[in-house]
Amino acid sequence: MKLKKRKLVVILVIAAVIIAAAGIFAYNLFNRKVSSPVLNNANRNEKWTADLKFVKNELPKKHKNLFFSKSKVEFDRDMDSLINKVDKYNDMQIKWELTKIISSINDSHTSVVMQSKSAYPVSFFQFEDGIYLINSSLAYKDFWGKKLVAVNGYSIEQLHSKLDPIISKDNKAILKNQFCSLLRFPGVLKFAGIAKNDDTVFTFEGSSNTSVTVKSLNKEEFDKTKFLSDDPKYINNIPLSKQNPDKNYWFKYIEKSSTIYVKYNSCSNMKNYSFSSFTKDVFKTLDSKKAKMLVIDLRDNGGGNSKMFDSFLDEIKKRSNINKKGNLFVIIGRKTFSSAILNTMDLKNSTNALLIGEPTGGKPNHFGEVKVIHLSNTNVDIQYSSKYFKTTSKDTDSIYPDVNITLKASSYFNGKDDFLNYILDKQSIK
Template sequence: MKKITILILTVFSINIYSQEIETENWITDLNFLKTELPKKHKNLFFKITKNEFENGIEKIIKQLDKDTDIETSMKLHQLIAKIGDSHTSLSTSHITQKRKVFPVDFMWFKEGLFISGTTKDNYEILDKKILSINGNKINTILDSLKTLNVAENTALIKTNSSRLLESNVILKYFGFSKQNDSIYNLELSDIKGNISHYKLMEVENDINFKKNKTFLKINAEKPFYRNGSGKNFKEEYFPNEKIYFIQYNKCVSRETIEKYGDKETAYKYPSFNEFEEKVLKTLETSEIDKLIFDMRFNGGGSSYLAENLIDKIAANNKLNKKGKLFVVVGNDTFSSAIFNTIYFKDKTNAIIIGEETSGKPNHYGYVKSFTLPYSEIKVRYSSEFWKLTEDNDVSIVPDVKIENSYNDYKNGIDPVFEYVKKN
């Protein structure tokens, strides 16, 4: 199997009002993009036609005299999304002049989209499900946000929309808030269905804002999969249940950075070789009835990194059985984590559990990039196509679907762990 280098979903932030790039410079950049992207991409026109792409560029050029830089950038994002390749994207964060922000974080549960973070003086909106913003139903807003990213599957839509919804600039671009308004009228619901309304103000995006944030609280210690989920990888043995839980959050390590990245910064990353050695020792010395390999937060990296460990797990005759080995995927499982999931399916008897993945089994990837000369927008594009299965599924659908509910999260329960423990 070929190896795939790091790829992480691009999340961009946008600023309204700025218009600093000259029209002629935009024209140069857009024509450069029109010429170079088709030459560099593995197969740019597998979904959109060449005429549609070129006409899209020309349409943006015709609006340059009346559009701001941010409006041009947004239209460009929408055009790139039409290409249909979730690994081809733009980085426009440098265009942002960070001023005020919409002070909310969102989290998806099976019951809907909830507010998971905000400023301390708005604490009462925490735990609430968002129904509408300024009279616009949340589904209507999400339909607009879908145009900014490739909407290959439900998981990818969820992953991208919850991030984009946090941008006041994007809400203004689509007309869900007026340009000069700094107050948002929210319609909210608690878990019991009680409706409430709240006026939320924009805040300055500065160090005080970051210090002043508060997040959804849970009634018990965070479940293992959430506690330290920002780590690249971690493990824990639960002796009472005889369950070994391995969480693989990023296909990135000291070894991959030394091979593909900036060698001088490699020391800052954890060593997967050391982690693997610890895992194999635990597998050898501990009494383990069931093994959970969790990739529900894994957005990509280098697929080769975990393959040796997967091979060792596959060779473990005690654990490589139905009902003994479980691989967890979710809405954030993408890119190289898809490779590893397919590798598990091919090499082991693992049961795949969790939620549908945002990554497709067969997809364009092996990302390279170039930069537009004047706007300095970084363009990431796919240089290879990966065919991992004979089917053309838009997602990996788990053998057993287990969604994360609001009440489970609040009570510190991991439904995946509970399922494995009981079955």
């Protein structure tokens, strides 16, 4: 949901809800890569055939457990079918079919890496009654708070039918987030047959539906563009939880309800403010203010280093006045993923926190520790899971909150946060 001035990253990894947390994000291979043999003298068909066979043979060996959902028979059948059609398909069609095969594995950390050298300066979110524009460049400010009904003439239902098959997913929650994220990338829309060029027509609901052609921006253009999220007037009209989107973590003391509100957006240290220093500041304020409640908001956290949170967790356990039902709350949502899932499970299992919000995009027991297969002859990357993280004996598809709350567009665009307001309202009637 962030569209602050920042680097426009040219690589989009469909599977990771890190997208959801960061909008556009840096994808780092971390040197965890194996490559297919290079064929210098082969023709186009031979190169594709060799690379696809490499995927068929190597991905089952590299992935922690590739056939946990889709059988080996099904996977081999699909790969063989694609290999046999190399001479009939163009490059885009081959990559499209490969993406669908990998997505059908149903591991949100395993996917074909999608390329997009530009992005639309708009951001969408799915509320209870539909998808709305929640941020944009100033050029499209008149559409803030408007409900999206079509893209290039395709209805939302038609868009789902085109995009859902290429989204690697563990559950329905991640699908909500990924779908909205993908609408921002012309490379993906062209790949899915939704767009023919980089400019796209977005249609919004109204007394008479209004359409606008949105031009995509490359990295340099993106960095120079002013967004609504740069405008103080806009910031004052959005919920507290959506402020400071470029900070990995921040907190605020809410005096009226004697609450420390902690927004934890990424399990990564900030450049000039370490998480350990942040932790000290949070609990110093909590103690000096004699705060009655602590709220930890993980709804937009797509992961990072889960161990970073250990010291914060220890500080909670030291305080019996906070570590009890009705005083400690954790907010979760569709963007809560990967290491943030591990942090959520730690809070769930070792404290008395009440979970508020909506089901998480990540599973409590999930694959992760991403590595990459690079197809040298066709320049395609496939990310895959090399580890499995087990946090509970119950193998559910999501972490479900103790109190499930539906997000309403009418609340958001009036500066209200349905999740946080539930907690603060509960405190006010004690």
